Every structure is written in C-alpha cells, then in structure tokens.
Amino acid sequence: MLSIKNLHANVGDKPILKGINLDVNPGEIHAIMGPNGSGKSTLAHILSGKSGYTVTAGSVTYDNKDLIEMAPEIRAREGVFLAFQYPVEIPGVSNIYLLKAALNAIRKHQGLSEVDAMDFLTLVKGKVHMLEMDEKFLYRAVNEGFSGGEKKRNEILQMAILEPKLCILDETDSGLDIDALKIVAEGVNSLRSADRSFVMVTHYQRLLDYIKPDFVHVLANGQIVKSGGPELAMELEEKGYSWLEDKQAAA
Amino acid sequence: MTTATMSRYPAEYHTIATKLPGQDLPWLKALRAQALEKFSINGFPSPRDEDWRYTNVSAIEKKLFCPLLEIKNLSSLKPVVAEWMKSYQLQDAWSVVLIDGLFSAECSVLNGFPEAVSVMGMAEALSTQPELVENYLGHAVKNSEHSFIAFNTAWFTDGLFVHVPAKQVLEKPIQVLHLNTQAENMATTRNVIIIDDMAEAQIIETYASSLSKDEANSYLTAAVTEVFVGRNANLTLFKMQCESEKAYHFGGIYVKEAQDARFCHHNFAFGGLLARSDIHVDLGKASECELNGLYLGVNRQHIDNHTRINHLEPHASSREMYKGVLDDRARGVFQGRVIVAENAQKTDSQMNNRNLLLSNEAEADTKPQLEIYADDVKCGHGVTVGQLDEKSIFYLQSRCIDEETARNMLTFAFANEMVDKVEIKSLHDSVLEQVLARFPQEGVNKEWL
DSSP states (O other): OEEEEEEEEEETTEEEEEEEEEEEOTTOEEEEEOOTTSSHHHHHHHHHTOSSOEEEEEEEEETTEESTTSOHHHHHHTTEEEEOSSOOOEEEEEHHHHHHHHHHHHHHHTTOOOOOHHHHHHHHHHHHHHTTOOGGGGGSEETTTOOHHHHHHHHHHHHHHHOOSEEEEESTTTTOOHHHHHHHHHHHHHTOBTTBEEEEEESSSHHHHHSOOSEEEEEETTEEEEEEOHHHHHHHHHHOSHHHHHHHHHO | OOHHHHOSHHHHHHHHHTTSTTTTOHHHHHHHHHHHHHHHHHOSOOTTSGGGTTOOOHHHHHHOOEEOSSOTTHHHHHHHHHHHHHHHOOTTSEEEEEETTEEEEEEEEOTTOOTTSEEEEHHHHHHHOHHHHHHHTTTSSOTTSOHHHHHHHHHOOBOEEEEEOTTOBOSSOEEEEEEEOSTTEEEOBEEEEEEOTTOEEEEEEEEEEOOOSOTTOOOEEEEEEEEEEOTTOEEEEEEEEEOOTTOEEEEEEEEEEOTTOEEEEEEEEOOOSEEEEEEEEEEOTTOEEEEEEEEEEOTTOEEEEEEEEEEOSTTOEEEEEEEEEEOTTOEEEEEEEEEEOTTOTTOEEEEEEEEEEOSTTOEEEEEEEEEEOOSSOEEEEEEEEEOOOHHHHHHHHTTTOOHHHHHHHHHHHHHHHHHTTOOSHHHHHHHHHHHHHHSOOTTOOGGGO
C-alpha cells in the first residue's frame, strides 16, 4: 500500500530525513517512535503533503502512485488521512459543513453522486455516539474552543466518517488524559480492518498499550535505526532512545 | 481666503433655499443658516482633519451634485422602483421608501402599522408636528461636529421621522429604503428616530441604487440619522449600504441613550466608490450598546467606518466588533474611539477590529483609540490585519478540500460571523446573498450553511 524508498527531505537547506525505507501493507499498524527532532513529524507531514519541505531524493508510492506528486487534497481524496498533532481551529466553518464537504469531495473523486442528506446525518450521528461526543459538536466551528481531548476526538471522528485507507496519526496521544486516550484508542481500534493501514507517530509507548502495533520502528537523526515488533516499544520505554542514537553515531 | 474657494456648493444654494422643507419654522431657518455659514467657511472635511486623515472626499467637491426637490417622473419610475424593491425589500417588514432623497408615500408599504406610532417623511413631520421635531433635530449631533453635518443640515430635502411612544413594541421591523435613481443627484436626508421609554423597535436602513454601473452614473448620498433611545428602551438598527459602484456615500448615525437603554447597530458596508459611516453613541447610566460592522471592499473601493462610543455615565457597557475583507486595490479604514468620562466608573468596554487582506494591493488602516478618565473601568481593544492562515488552508486541504475552495471557505467564514449576528431571518438571508455576490464562492455551498 505504502512504500517509502530512500526518502531524503530538507527544510530549507537543512536535511531532516536522510534515507527512510518503510513498507506498509494493507491492514498493518506501524508505530514510528523516536526522540524529539528525529524527523517523525516531518515524515507525517511529507506523507500528507504539507508545504515547506523539499524531497531531495527517494520516492513514496501509495497504491502504486507517486504520492509526492499529488496535491494534499488529492492524497486525502485517494484515502490518505493525517490526524494532526495540533488540529487547527477554523472559526466560522461548522464541523458538519466540513465533514459534508470532505465526504462529497471524496465521492466526487470516485465518480459518485453527493451523499443523501438523511443518510449523511445518520452516518455522522452514529460515529459521534461511538466516540462519546455530544451532537452539539457537529454544529460548532471546527475545533474552535475545543479542549485538547475534544480536538483529538474530532480528528478521529473525521477519520471514522471519511474511511481512509491509510491513516497517519501524528502524536495523537499528546495532550490527552487517560480517559480521552482510551476513547481515542477505541475509536482507532474500531476502524482497524484488513484493508486499512495505520502509521502512528509517537514519542511515548503509552499509546501502544491501547493500540497494538504490528511493527515498531525507531527513527533517529532522520533514519530508521531499528525495527521490530511491539516488544521493541517496551525496550525503548525501559532504556530510552540514547542507546540507539549512540549505536547510530558509532556506525 | 474667500468662502467661494472652499466650496462651490454654497453658490448654488439660493436656487433651492426657499423650496426646502420647514421654511416657516424660525428655529430651523436659523439652524440651516448657521449650517450654511459653517459649511461655506470650511467646505467638505479635509484629510488634514484627524477624523478624516485616511479619507479624501475632494471628489465630491469636484462633482457638484444637485439635489432634487420633487421626485422626477414618479409614474415612469414606478416600475423601476418595483423591480428594485424585489431585490431589497424584506417581506416581513414595513417599508418606507425614499427616492432620491424624498419620501414617497405611494411606494411605501405600511399596512397595519400601529396608529400610536408615527412614521412619515421629515418634510411632513416638520409641517404636522414641528414642536416635537424641534426637540430632537440637531440634538444628537451639532453642526459643529464636522462639515458633512453642516452640509446635511443646510441642504436636507426630506428624510424619515419615526416616533415610537412609550411602552410600544413594534411587532415587525421598519425597513427604510433609500433608493437613488438619478445620476449626478445628491440625496440629502435628515432622519430622526425617537424610541420613548420602554419601547422597542427594529429599523433597517437600506441604501441602494437602480442605476447601472456606467462611469457617468455617479451620485451622492449624504444622510444624517439622529437616534434617541429612551429609558429602558431597546432599538436595533441595521444599515445595509449597497450603493452602486460609482456612488459617494456619507451616512452618519448619532445616538443618545438614556439610562438603562439598549442600542444595537449592525453596519454592512458593501457598496460605493467612496463610503464613509459615522456611528457615534452617547451612553447613559447603565445603558448598553453593541456595534457590529462588516465592510467588504473590491476593485478600488474606499470604505471608512468611524465609530465613537462616549461613556458619559457609570455602569454602562459597550461591545464593538468590526470586520473587513479587502480585495484588489480596495482600502478599508476603521477609526474607533472609546471615551470614558471621569465619572463613568464601572464602565465595561471592548472594541475589536479584524481585517483580512486578500490581495497585496489592498490596504487596511485601523486606529483604535481609548481615552479613559475614570479609574475603575474594564476597557479592552484588539486589532488585527492579516491574510488567510496557511495552516488553516492546509488543514482543509488535508480534509479533501482544494486550495481555492479552502480560501473561499475561510474568507466567507470570516465574514459570516457578522452575518450570523442578524436575527431577522429575511434580512440575514439578504445580507448573506450580498456577501456571497461580492466574493468568489467557488465550492462554498450555501445550502449547507
């Protein structure tokens, strides 16, 4: 589904990613861990098409298409979803408006007609209840005045409604208390399926207690320095990141 | 310097002087004479005047607009007016129509209007209840305020007079439609609105034109509205300024609020080549005022809003939010002044002005001024001038929205906050339509709003 080969990327003249290789198959959950400044968020941003980065070498293919060439909205319509670390407040645009606009953009992209208003409302309300959100949130401006937990839940709500194929979660656990984390994790788990993949960027092992990854990769200084199963996350929790960084420096 | 060099307008005055309404009223004759003298000396305001430093009205002097003393060819105008009213007249309101600055009873729709409430043309009010008018006209704003006031006082041909007696609550809004049909004309109206103690009303001023966009179709609106809100009375006043693209507009609203009065103003400034609004409010003890504004400028429009909130007595509160969206080479001006007098303790005041620039050549000039002479008050102000937020655009793109639509959605959302404050459904929809018509709306789905 997603294949990253030898990806190098700069911010300005500064190299941030220095040769990332990663293959994600349908249904898999990959956790990308690493210390601050290792390039985790940069990787998430480049996958979603945020401007401000220059890809200097390598490739990213998604469903056999060149992802880097696509505009951010085309990636989104093709099924790539980024759950933001800091979801943006959009005063004046209601949640329900955005959801409808997004869903219809996807449907148009797929050659389908606009969603029926009643079907849409039924769909949305079902997901709202699943995430234990108040229906009133739908009619409020996107993320405006939401607490940190509400914003993250709102991201998962959007994900649940847009049904992407590749979900990129950027530090979704940051700023969440344990109750909110559980609800968000349950939301993500309910979306797991054989043809949907996840790339979770996280600093802490905590999230992985609730969303069990198939693979864990450690990113340091712009490269994946170690890959393994869920047990790698436990090891990191115990030893920290420095032993891997030291090893990388030695090599 | 001779007076003739300041303005060419006074030289023309004698041709109309004897035909202006209220000739038999000595107090009005004196007021007009004083105004004419003042205007002759000063001419129109100049950018050297601090309150006019961003707005140069010298084009009005160059044009030499002429007033009309009676409506031209009303019978042939009627279909024009009827067609025009379709776009602007609100169905759930009483309508008062002024054509080229003159009240038209024939075009006004006042079926079922409560008898106790007066609504009529100013000329009629001056002949039927001159004592009442005398007590109010010129009392909320003086000729000395600035030259447009003097100009209006000397030249006004008609206007609107509304008197809502104590405890009367108007069940429907009154819409005052100022229509301009003649090129080179000036519509100089003096309007007086009196809301007595414990009365309530909603009044909508709409300024527009039936003229096409041709270069020659320039005209001037110079309107002054004096408003008196009695004790515990409540007035919501809307201004929809949709003048034609070649029009010059000056519209001043001067309000006096008695104790415990409430006044709310919504100012939608969309039209005109050069448009200036004054909204000045004197607050009584424990009264409230809310000033909302939205100005949208495209092409080479120049839109200036000048507000002044005078906290004269203790315990009053004021809220002000003005938003501007400026595209192309348009220029928006906001000057907001809040004055808190020495004994106006416990004043609670908040003033905000937000500007969104859509083009590199658009300009916003914003000048908030707080003058506080009391020591136990809560006053704040905030001002921003900026462009669309790139983070917001990317967020929407990551949610499948293309960049152009994202920009339109954000622009619209910015303006829509002010539209949403309008609680009268038909007016809300009409304002919304005006907003959408003025900005690119590709991808903005009105049905979902």
